[in-house]
Amino acid sequence: MATRVAESRSRRYDPAETRQRVLEAANHLFSTQGFAKTGTADIARAADVSEGSIFYHFGSKRSLLEELGRMYGERMCAAMEAGDRLEDLEPGITIQRCFDYCTTQKSWENIVNANCAGTASHGKMGLKSNPDAEPFYRASHEVVAAWVENQYRAMAKKFDLTDVDTKIAAELTYSAVGAALDIAFAPGADEALRKRVEAETIRYVRCACRLPHPREA
Numbered sequence: 001m002a003t004r005v006a007e008s009r010s011r012r013y014d015p016a017e018t019r020q021r022v023l024e025a026a027n028h029l030f031s032t033q034g035f036a037k038t039g040t041a042d043i044a045r046a047a048d049v050s051e052g053s054i055f056y057h058f059g060s061k062r063s064l065l066e067e068l069g070r071m072y073g074e075r076m077c078a079a080m081e082a083g084d085r086l087e088d089l090e091p092g093i094t095i096q097r098c099f100d101y102c103t104t105q106k107s108w109e110n111i112v113n114a115n116c117a118g119t120a121s122h123g124k125m126g127l128k129s130n131p132d133a134e135p136f137y138r139a140s141h142e143v144v145a146a147w148v149e150n151q152y153r154a155m156a157k158k159f160d161l162t163d164v165d166t167k168i169a170a171e172l173t174y175s176a177v178g179a180a181l182d183i184a185f186a187p188g189a190d191e192a193l194r195k196r197v198e199a200e201t202i203r204y205v206r207c208a209c210r211l212p213h214p215r216e217a
Helices: 002-012 015-033 040-047 051-058 061-081 091-105 107-113 131-159 166-184 191-208
Strands: none
Touching: 015 040, 015 051, 015 061, 040 051, 040 061, 051 061, 061 091, 061 131, 091 166, 091 191, 131 166, 166 191
16 A cells, blocks of 8 residues: 555656646646636646646746647647658648547647637637637647648658748648638538548648649549
8 A cells, every 4th residue: 555655656746747747637628618717726636736836847827838739739740640651641641630630639629619718708719719829829830830841851752842842831731721620620510511621621732732633643
């Protein structure tokens, strides 16, 4: 019994484990009750840590939100890569995986629809329309856009797209796919709409990259 208690305390005060518990708790609370209505004390209780630990590891609630954005971006990239080599990927594969990830995890719906303003009168608010959520989007944007740029560099070699500005192409793709996800996961959107949006997004991005349609390849 004493050994189990000691092991529990050891895990509780392990810095990496504490950070992860705080991130998971904050992610859940922000997406279910909103950013503005969630305090650091709420996060501390959910993570079973002291409130001071949150400030020690993250500095502020906004910095915690930025770290969540980075974590979200990294998970999205991992889902799109799925263990494959970048040179073996192209938009038709990665965008489908992106939509599949959002569908399975409900991540985009949580981000878009969480009432971060804290009042029902704001209707559909969510992190996307809350100015306070800018750190989340800045961080996730940096992570995902950098990954897409690396993917395009690898793809440019394979498909001989040497004149493509991969950085600009990555930024444009990020914007296009983000807008598509907003449509596909808006309140009331059904699976049929999501499939149409996914297919059109893939067609649009592949066309912009001058890749042949699968039927023409």
